[in-house]
Structures are given as C-alpha cells and as structure tokens.
Amino acid sequence: MAATKSKAPAQIHVVLGSDESEVKRVAKELAAQLTPGGDFGCDMIDGMASNSDDASGKIHQTIEALLTFPFFGGEKLVWLKNANFLADDVMGRSAAVVDALEKLSEVLNAGLPESVRFLLSAGSADKRRTFYKVITKLAKVEVFDKLDPSKSGWEEEASIMVRELAGGFGLGFDSEGLDCFTLFTGGDRRLIATELEKLDLYLGSSRREITAADVRLLVPMSRAGIIWELGSAISERNVQRALELLEQLLFQGESAIGILIVAIIPTVRNLLVVKDLMQRHRLSRPQQPFFFGKTLERLSPDATSHLPRKKDGGINAFALGVAASHAHRYELPELRKGLEACLTANQQLVTSSLEPKIALSQLILKIAG
Numbered sequence: 001m002a003a004t005k006s007k008a009p010a011q012i013h014v015v016l017g018s019d020e021s022e023v024k025r026v027a028k029e030l031a032a033q034l035t036p037g038g039d040f041g042c043d044m045i046d047g048m049a050s051n052s053d054d055a056s057g058k059i060h061q062t063i064e065a066l067l068t069f070p071f072f073g074g075e076k077l078v079w080l081k082n083a084n085f086l087a088d089d090v091m092g093r094s095a096a097v098v099d100a101l102e103k104l105s106e107v108l109n110a111g112l113p114e115s116v117r118f119l120l121s122a123g124s125a126d127k128r129r130t131f132y133k134v135i136t137k138l139a140k141v142e143v144f145d146k147l148d149p150s151k152s153g154w155e156e157e158a159s160i161m162v163r164e165l166a167g168g169f170g171l172g173f174d175s176e177g178l179d180c181f182t183l184f185t186g187g188d189r190r191l192i193a194t195e196l197e198k199l200d201l202y203l204g205s206s207r208r209e210i211t212a213a214d215v216r217l218l219v220p221m222s223r224a225g226i227i228w229e230l231g232s233a234i235s236e237r238n239v240q241r242a243l244e245l246l247e248q249l250l251f252q253g254e255s256a257i258g259i260l261i262v263a264i265i266p267t268v269r270n271l272l273v274v275k276d277l278m279q280r281h282r283l284s285r286p287q288q289p290f291f292f293g294k295t296l297e298r299l300s301p302d303a304t305s306h307l308p309r310k311k312d313g314g315i316n317a318f319a320l321g322v323a324a325s326h327a328h329r330y331e332l333p334e335l336r337k338g339l340e341a342c343l344t345a346n347q348q349l350v351t352s353s354l355e356p357k358i359a360l361s362q363l364i365l366k367i368a369g
Contacts, residue, residue: 011112014135016086016122017144021190026142027081027121034117036075043068043076047083047122052094055085059100063107066116075115083122092126101131108138147187155318156290158187165192166210169200175288176212179232179322184215184225195219223252230259231267235326237368246360256356257349264360265342266308268367270323272335273307278327285328289321296320338367 013034015027035042043065049055062080070076085091086101112118124145125132135141147154147161159182166172173181185192198218199210221229226249233242249259277283281299286292296304296315307315330338345363348354 010140011116012108012118012120012135012139014120014122014139014141015144016120016125016141017146018124019144019146019189020123022144023121023123024082026144027079027119031077031079031119034077034119036077041070041074041076042079044079044081047080047085047120049083049085049091052085052091052096055091055094056096056100058083059085059097059104063104066107066112066118069113070115075117077117077119079119079121081121083120086122086125086129086132088126088128092129098129101129105131105134108134144189146189154187155182158182158185159290159318161187161189162192165189166196169196171196171200171203171208171210173210174212177210177215179289180212180215180225180229181210181219183228184219184221186222186224188222223254226252227259227263230263232322232326234264234267234364234368235271235323235329237329239364239368242364242368243361246364247357250357256360257346259360260342260345260349260363264345264363264367265339266319267323268335268338268342270308270319271327271330272332272339274320274323275327275330275332275335277303277307278324279332283324286321286324289318289325292321292324293317341366 013030015023015030017023031042045058045062045065047058049058058080062078065078085097091097108118118139120135120139127133147158159178162178162182162185163173181192181195185195195218199214202214202218203210226245230242230245230249233239233245246259249263250256277299278285281303283295286295293315296307296317304315307320309315341363345359348359349356352359
C-alpha cells in the first residue's frame, strides 16, 4: 500500500544560522517535541562532514532515512544535525554536495510519508542555492545569526534582543541602562543571557529595573562597550571618565589612530550634524535614543541627505539618537572647532613624534573641557 505523501510545513523544520549555541539549543528543544516515543523514534544523522564525499554520504543517508518507514509502525523524526555543508565554501560548492542536495530537494518536494518528520539544523547557509529556496518554501525555518558589532546600526537589533531576553527574567531597563548593557555585551546572545541572570540575582525581588549604574558595576565591558563609553563620556563632557577610558583602550593595545577614527571622530561628527539639524528644524531632545529615528522619518529627504549612513543606505538612527540626547551640552561653534581639532590630532599622530596618549588626551580636553 502506497504511503500518503504530504508537504505540510509542520512535517519539515529547519534551524540554522551563525549563532551556533542558539541553533543547537533551539534544535534540541524542537527535536524533543517532534520525537515520538522517546529516543527510539528519532533517526539522527551527524551532519558534521570532514570533506565533500563525507557530506554527500550524510545527505544520501538522510534521504534513505526519510524514505524508510518507522520500526513497529507509528511515526519517527529524521534529524540531520549540525550540518556544515550548506555555506558558500569549498565543500558547499563541490559537485558531490550540490548533486546530493538536489536529490534531497526532490524527495522533500515530492512529499514525505505522513509518519515521518524531518528536522535540519545547520550553521550558515548560502541563500542563493536551490536547496535553500526549496526548504524555505516547504519548511518552518528559524534563523539565528550572530550580530556583527563592526557593522553600522547593529545596536538597534541588539537592543531588541536584549529587551526580549530581559522580559524572560521579568527585568526591564531605564534608557541609559539599556544602552550600556547593549554596548557592553556586544550583541552576543549567550553573554546577554549570562549577564541578565547575574543582574537578576543581584536585584532580587525588590527591584526589577536595571540602571546604567547596575550595568557598570556588574557587566564587563566588551571592546565595543569601552569605545561606546568613551564616546558617551565625550558627549556628556565627562573629561575625567573619557581620559580613564582612553588609558584603558591604549593599555589593551588599541592603536591611537584607531581610537580616533572609531570613537572620537564619529562622536564629534554626530554631535555636530545632530546639533545643526535640531536647531534648523527645531527638534526636541529625545527621551530615548531609539525615539529619534521616528523624528528623522518625519523630515524631508533633503533635510537628512547629509546624515551618516549604514552600509545598506539607511540612517544610523541609534548613534544619532545618542548624540541628540547630549547635543544640548554643546554649542555649534564648539563642535566645529572640535572637528577641526580631530583633523589636527590625526595629522599629529601620523606625521609627528608626539606621544599618542598626549595627543589624544589634549584632543579630549579641547573637545569636552
């Protein structure tokens, strides 16, 4: 008797992404839900392949498992676990893997027996590949990618993740606390969860809102966090704090020119363009940096055409929102002179024998003193 075929999305589940720990956690929980009758109802194939031939063999093993009826009748789960051959790399582009994935696509397109469930967990996948397009049509797909703190605008996505995970602990943030925690943890999901658990124990049941003071007391700063703190200290005109953070960055081996380009110049530039924008259009100071994006959306394209952009062309509203929160501390002439001082410091660091620490310390004093 022919088995009934089905393409129901509930039969096929895919969990993938560059956030390895989260992919493994979600896939393990999903496998426990989908496996009927304990471990005997799960046909697991280890997807960690050492080469293209090994990967091809694992794919064919998966196909065979999908087309084999469960022992003793009933249902079963086929789990291709931790597959490492879907990315755009040498193994993923090999003819053996491409051909094997095409055959797996044909099996999934034709429909699985009603008694079979399929779970695929993997690292990053090449979204241009035919196999990826097939599974996104047929499966329930969950993607967990790590945030890249080197890309402009990552802070907004990271803050959303922080608030969602904090909600699971019954925790909230004040505005500065959220900014600090987001930057200190650098968008790392595992680190965020660990630090939230620490803060949960520290606050106890009496207080459930996390402040910036709590974060600075308990959460170690990432490199991105220290750079952000330096920019924040300059924005707040807290010279002593800015000099302490400068010394910390230099002690950790950061180059002086790198600190200037990554932390100081963007801070002064954002303060300058935002201060000018707020005066021209009579914009009020935002209660939180994230709210400033909505304000910018109400302006005409001509009014915002000169603002710093992310790689995708969008405005980096978070960084500008932080600047807007502190722009009232400066006057426009001060910020223009500050940007000119950055140029002078850049020339000093490149062409003169002046000690880098002295050059940057003098610059901070000129800007925020």
